[in-house]
Amino acid sequence: MGKQLMERFEAESMALMPGQRVRARVLSHHPWGVLVEIAGYENAGLSASIDMIQQFSRITSSHDELLALFPPIGSHIDAVIEQIRRWHPPVSVRLTIRPADVESLTWSCDFCGERITLSPGGDALVLDSRSIDGPGAHTIISHRHCLAERIRPENGGEQARALKVGKMC
Template sequence: MDRFETKSFALMPGQRVEATILSHHPWGVLAEITGHEDDGLSASIDMIEQFASRTSSHEELLALFPPVGSRVDAVVQQVNQWLPPVSVRLGIRASDLATSTWSCDFCGERTTLSPGGDALVLDARSNNGPGSCSIVVHRHCLAERIRPENVGERARALELGERDWGSPPLG
């Protein structure tokens, strides 16, 4: 089975990337993620969503658009792998670059995607064909939803990404 989204699995919400600005649009910019130029994905930065509430005029907002051809530091906010081409939503706010957060898809509260944070990113795929989605959750929200008798998976959900793999498992 040909899966169009396979190359995009290297990208996940909360990951820092570098991007080159390709074009300006009324809502924001299209960009190309460094290292993923040939992966068949589309990247964008929604400047209105990120900056409109902080600016007092449309001209002030337009002044914040990075110039075409410039390189920017960004953080992956979402990876949409539902239909081709894969689209990646990037954030460039200083606050996102410092600590990226997103709403937990289980409880709705904010969870921290940045390294050291409390978020896990789940990739949901099917054997029936291509297309997938990413689900962002608090690690404790996931652990609480795993059957209590499945102690091993509940424990792994709580330590995934936290464990020093040179050491024995916790507990």
């Protein structure tokens, strides 16, 4: 009666993060959007999609106009990772193809709620929290200063690192 061990967390998708540009191939169309596979992650067991209604329904005046924006099945597109959910398998990745997001993706800081730029050159930090007790991870988006302000003042070294991580010296 062997107990099957569960992996604490899936590691392959940890290389992906919100704000990252990716190349994807469109696999299928659905009423809400499209399923895609991310180049380099074809066999990673990821579920990747683009919610076309969420992204484009406000700027289109008809269903046909919205459908015309769906990239063709089999086409390769540039996209940006908007969200990653690693709570349970399969890892779920939501992409955006809105031109403004591809140029510079913004999101709300999970601490203060203000907008923050996730694209390269922005001031966002992406934190992945995991538990020692089991699988799954949760992604938190934060301004550098919001994270630094929440670190105890007597831990000044960690505050300083939060303000500098990922920045060129």
